[in-house]
Amino acid sequence: MLPVIELAVFAALVVTPFLLADRTDLITLVTNVIILSLLALSFDLCWGFSGIMSFGQALFFGVAGYVVALVGRDLEFSQLWATLPLAMLVGGLLAAGLAVFLLLGKRTPSSIFVAFGTLTGAYAAERLVAGWQYVGAGNGLSAIRLMAFGDYEFVEGVEFYAVALAALALVYAASRYLVRSQMGLVLAGMRQNEERLAFFGYRVQVFKALVFSFAGMIAGLSGALYSYHQGFTGPSNLGPGLSTTAVIYCLFGGSGTLIGPVIGTAAIEVLSYVLADTDAIRQFWPVILGVVLLVVVAFQPSGLLGLLVSSRERIGSYGARKAVR
Amino acid sequence: MALLRVSAVTKVYGPLKALDGIDLTVEAGTFHGLIGPNGSGKSTLLKAIAGAHLPTTGSILFDDTDITAMPPYQRARNGLSLKFQITAVLTELSVYDNVLLALQSAEGYGALLRSRSRQRLDAEVMQALERFRLADRADDLAGELSHGEQQWLEIAMALAPRPKLLLLDEPTGGMSPEERRVTGELLTPIKQDCALVIVEHDLDFIKNICDRLTVLDQGRVLGTGTVAEIEGDARVQEIYTRRV
Numbered sequence: 001m002l003p004v005i006e007l008a009v010f011a012a013l014v015v016t017p018f019l020l021a022d023r024t025d026l027i028t029l030v031t032n033v034i035i036l037s038l039l040a041l042s043f044d045l046c047w048g049f050s051g052i053m054s055f056g057q058a059l060f061f062g063v064a065g066y067v068v069a070l071v072g073r074d075l076e077f078s079q080l081w082a083t084l085p086l087a088m089l090v091g092g093l094l095a096a097g098l099a100v101f102l103l104l105g106k107r108t109p110s111s112i113f114v115a116f117g118t119l120t121g122a123y124a125a126e127r128l129v130a131g132w133q134y135v136g137a138g139n140g141l142s143a144i145r146l147m148a149f150g151d152y153e154f155v156e157g158v159e160f161y162a163v164a165l166a167a168l169a170l171v172y173a174a175s176r177y178l179v180r181s182q183m184g185l186v187l188a189g190m191r192q193n194e195e196r197l198a199f200f201g202y203r204v205q206v207f208k209a210l211v212f213s214f215a216g217m218i219a220g221l222s223g224a225l226y227s228y229h230q231g232f233t234g235p236s237n238l239g240p241g242l243s244t245t246a247v248i249y250c251l252f253g254g255s256g257t258l259i260g261p262v263i264g265t266a267a268i269e270v271l272s273y274v275l276a277d278t279d280a281i282r283q284f285w286p287v288i289l290g291v292v293l294l295v296v297v298a299f300q301p302s303g304l305l306g307l308l309v310s311s312r313e314r315i316g317s318y319g320a321r322k323a324v325r
Numbered sequence: 326m327a328l329l330r331v332s333a334v335t336k337v338y339g340p341l342k343a344l345d346g347i348d349l350t351v352e353a354g355t356f357h358g359l360i361g362p363n364g365s366g367k368s369t370l371l372k373a374i375a376g377a378h379l380p381t382t383g384s385i386l387f388d389d390t391d392i393t394a395m396p397p398y399q400r401a402r403n404g405l406s407l408k409f410q411i412t413a414v415l416t417e418l419s420v421y422d423n424v425l426l427a428l429q430s431a432e433g434y435g436a437l438l439r440s441r442s443r444q445r446l447d448a449e450v451m452q453a454l455e456r457f458r459l460a461d462r463a464d465d466l467a468g469e470l471s472h473g474e475q476q477w478l479e480i481a482m483a484l485a486p487r488p489k490l491l492l493l494d495e496p497t498g499g500m501s502p503e504e505r506r507v508t509g510e511l512l513t514p515i516k517q518d519c520a521l522v523i524v525e526h527d528l529d530f531i532k533n534i535c536d537r538l539t540v541l542d543q544g545r546v547l548g549t550g551t552v553a554e555i556e557g558d559a560r561v562q563e564i565y566t567r568r569v
Contacts, residue, residue: 181440182437182440182441183438185425186426188415192418199377199398199407200482204398210434315418317419317464319421
């Protein structure tokens with residue numbers, strides 16, 4: 001069932017521009033969904049697959065977004081073939097640095113320590129940026145130089161959508177390869193019982209640091225695309241608020257599935273768009289959205305995807321047995 | 326030749342001295358039983374050897390290497406393997422994947438990412454499962470196994486990386502008499518490849534498979550010797566054995 005859902009979601013994303021060609025507002029909405037899906041997916045790799053409770057994914061997202069904005073402003077350079085990899089590098093290195101502090105200590109860190117550590121990192125970065133004039137302080141950076149490829153500049157619309165979708169497809173394929181590999185089996189075991197794995201000879205914290213850094217790269221890519229797409233970045237893009245939103249996207253759709261965060265992001269963003277655009281409830285739509293989120297998280301802990309995919313299928317099999325015999 | 330040499334190990338938790346100057350020597354190719362009443366320090370000693378707890382004082386030499394302060398993953402890489410007292414199979418994974426996870430632990434990060442040994446290890450995984458009568462349950466979730474089968478699975482996992490020394494903490498806990506008998510049969514053939522330190526309350530089981538016994542009481546060694554020597558030790562008989 002899970003591969004069918006994955007195919008259906010990507011097929012829907014491929015045909016969307018053809019169906020909505022004359023609705024720029026909706027193309028922009030779905031582009032945002034795709035970009036934010038990357039952020040939610042980065043959280044899913046941490047929590048859903050590796051048991052790392054990261055409340056700081058927006059830190060990597062936001063810093064990378066600022067970096068591409070500053071490169072555009074100060075160096076007048078925004079070629080995507082260089083700036084998007086740069087954003088991934090920034091996100092990955094920042095996550096690796098945080099991992100050294102939070103995950104690679106002498107003692108095995110608790111989930112609470114990692115959660116508070118990442119949360120504090122995001123909060124501190126938000127406060128730092130909000131008071132730093134060079135990066136626009138509380139006003140952020142606006143009129144970001146357009147993302148370009150050669151002489152072509154990407155504005156909101158189908159072309160930007162195509163770049164974002166290609167990025168999501170590549171990241172999704174790489175993440176799927178990781179979590180279905182023998183290393184994915186280590187992550188699945190680690191999520192259930194870290195101590196047991198250490199007694200097999202696995203250096204569990206190193207695996208966590210690797211996944212955390214990879215997730216940081218994805219969040220960095222997402223942040224760069226978001227800055228280019230919005231034409232703006234500000235302190236809230238690297239704070240706890242957006243970090244928590246990514247957690248909710250993931251849990252709403254179904255953690256530990258890769259496609260769940262994409263579905264969760266789409267469901268919440270589209271629901272927000274529809275509710276905010278409905279005259280009868282325009283005044284109190286956030287309350288309705290909040291109630292929907294609470295109901296799903298409280299009564300459907302495996303998220304929307306849990307309605308269709310069993311726990312057994314979600315975790316899957318890793319051996320050669322089924323493939324060979 | 327001594328494979329494991331524990332010297333003057335103590336472990337202190339606040340006011341409690343869980344281990345008090347323990348000396349223990351385990352020869353390669355032997356099965357060594359640790360017996361004693363609840364709270365005598367058997368599991369604490371096993372955890373100190375495996376690295377779950379570091380000793381407060383004393384030293385532990387394994388295969389001529391000082392492992393006293395080594396983290397568990399390094400001890401495992403040096404050939405030490407542990408089966409926990411409380412079953413720690415990974416219940417959400419299949420029986421097959423539990424053993425594969427144990428077997429592939431020697432692979433590097435790149436090899437794991439590229440799944441290089443997935444097919445190569447298939448035969449070894451099935452061999453390990455067949456040895457412990459679990460081959461026909463390979464595709465089932467580990468959580469669906471009976472308690473006894475989970476114990477066997479965990480022993481199969483602990484043996485999978487071909488350790489030099491296996492530490493077993495109450496492997497027959499919660500098993501039926503028939504399952505205990507089979508467990509003894511399953512363990513006996515490993516002696517040629519692997520030494521064993523086993524903590525067990527079932528004295529008949531432990532006497533049947535062990536070459537030597539060490540009796541612990543209140544964190545101290547009460548006596549060490551062959552099964553016959555321990556059985557004939559009046560002090561052990563009087564002070565300890567009848568209380569187990």
